[in-house]
Amino acid sequence: MKIIMLGAPGAGKGTQAKMIAEKYGIPHISTGDIFRANIKNGTQLGMEAKQYMDKGLLVPDELTVKILLDRVAQDDCKKGYVLDGFPRTIPQAEVLDKALTELGDKIDYAIDVDVPDENIVRRMGGRRACLSCGATYHIEHVPPKKEGICDTCGQELVLRDDDKPETVQNRLNVYHEQTQPLIEFYQAKGVLKTVDGTVDMKDVFTAITEILK
Ligand code: ADP
Ligand code: ADP
Ligand code: ZN
Numbered sequence: 374m375k376i377i378m379l380g381a382p383g384a385g386k387g388t389q390a391k392m393i394a395e396k397y398g399i400p401h402i403s404t405g406d407i408f409r410a411n412i413k414n415g416t417q418l419g420m421e422a423k424q425y426m427d428k429g430l431l432v433p434d435e436l437t438v439k440i441l442l443d444r445v446a447q448d449d450c451k452k453g454y455v456l457d458g459f460p461r462t463i464p465q466a467e468v469l470d471k472a473l474t475e476l477g478d479k480i481d482y483a484i485d486v487d488v489p490d491e492n493i494v495r496r497m498g499g500r501r502a503c504l505s506c507g508a509t510y511h512i513e514h515v516p517p518k519k520e521g522i523c524d525t526c527g528q529e530l531v532l533r534d535d536d537k538p539e540t541v542q543n544r545l546n547v548y549h550e551q552t553q554p555l556i557e558f559y560q561a562k563g564v565l566k567t568v569d570g571t572v573d574m575k576d577v578f579t580a581i582t583e584i585l586k
Contacts, residue, residue, distance in 0.1 A: 374399060374453040374585070375478070377460070379555055380486035382544045383497045383536075384570045385577060387509055389486060390457035392578050397585070400449050403457040406507045407440055408432060413504055427534050429543030431461055431551060438468045445472075453481075461552045466559075483559035484581060486570035490545050497541045501530040514574070 374397060378386035387403060394401035408426060411419030418440070422432045431437075441459050444450070460466040473479050488496075499512040503523035510517050510530060517524050535544065559565040568580040 374482075375473075375480050376453070376455040376585075377480055377483040377559070378455065378457045378486065379483055379552070379559070380570060381488060381490070381493050381548045381552075382541070383493045383500065384486040384488040385574060386457045386486055388515075388574055389484075389577055389581055390455045393455045393581065393585070396582070397453070397455075399453040399455060401457060402441070402444055402450075402454050402459070403507070404432075404437055404441060404459040404461075405457075407444070409502075409504055409507075427540070429535055429540040429547060431547060434462060434464050434468075437461075438465055441465075441469070442472055460555060463554055463558060466555055480559070480562070480564055482566055482584065483555070483562075483564050484584065485556055485565060485567045486577065487567055488570040492571055493545060494538065494541055497536045498532075498538060500533070500536050502533050502536075503528055503530055 376393060376399075378390050380386050387405075390401045390403070393399075408419065408422040412423050412426075413419070418436065421436060425432045437459065441456075445454060460469055469480075496511070499514070501510045501512060501517070501521075502508075503510075503526060505528040506523060506526040508523050508525050509515070510523075517530060521530050522528070523530055534540070556565060566584045568577055568584070570577055
């Protein structure tokens with residue numbers, strides 16, 4: 374099963390992708406997590422990506438596509454995967470489509486987690502991230518057991534640089550311009566499913582499992 378998560382930054386793609394990955398035993402692949410791991414480790418890729426990410430801009434397609442294609446070529450992806458944060462542009466979607474077609478394969482579902490912009494801005498300010506293990510919390514909706522500390526690995530939680538309000542608005546603009554057209558792209562392929570992302574995260578997940586049945 375090959376699944377793409379669509380939706381604005383902060384819509385809950387990562388939260389849902391992790392639950393899907395666990396339930397169906399497939400890897401959760403987040404290009405944002407891959408970039409953040411590279412930034413943390415001080416790699417060349419990380420240094421390049423950071424310049425764009427801090428401004429709320431997309432990392433150029435050339436860089437992004439290569440890391441994604443390398444990742445999905447790994448053995449654990451044979452049984453499928455859930456992509457979170459890729460594709461984010463039409464050219465990225467076309468490259469993925471071509472790579473899959475060459476393997477006689479395709480995307481099964483593109484799930485759009487729909488949340489209006491007003492909700493997003495409020496949500497992002499409360500998001501706290503663990504840069505060590507990729508876990509995500511929310512100060513109101515998903516608080517960690519001990520304030521500011523990751524339940525899973527014990528590291529300190531941070532407000533991501535790009536989750537500050539001024540950058541969130543840029544990211545929403547970029548989303549509407551460059552990523553939202555993917556909704557039509559996948560609708561035309563007949564694989565688009567939309568879920569209401571404003572409800573409780575458990576209810577969002579129930580709606581998704583109904584689709585994947
Ligand atoms: P994305 O991957 O789309 O950027 P996340 O999954 O990181 O989004 O979610 C953004 C923030 O909102 C996180 O702090 C997360 O805990 C919280 N969140 C996710 N889903 C919901 C929901 N249904 N209701 C309220 N808060 C949510
Ligand atoms: P969010 O969880 O808020 O949707 P991500 O963690 O997916 O954010 O992405 C954070 C940042 O990493 C993006 O704002 C962008 O700069 C970069 N990024 C992640 N995935 C991609 C991609 N597929 N194409 C270009 N840039 C990306
Ligand atoms: Zn952690």
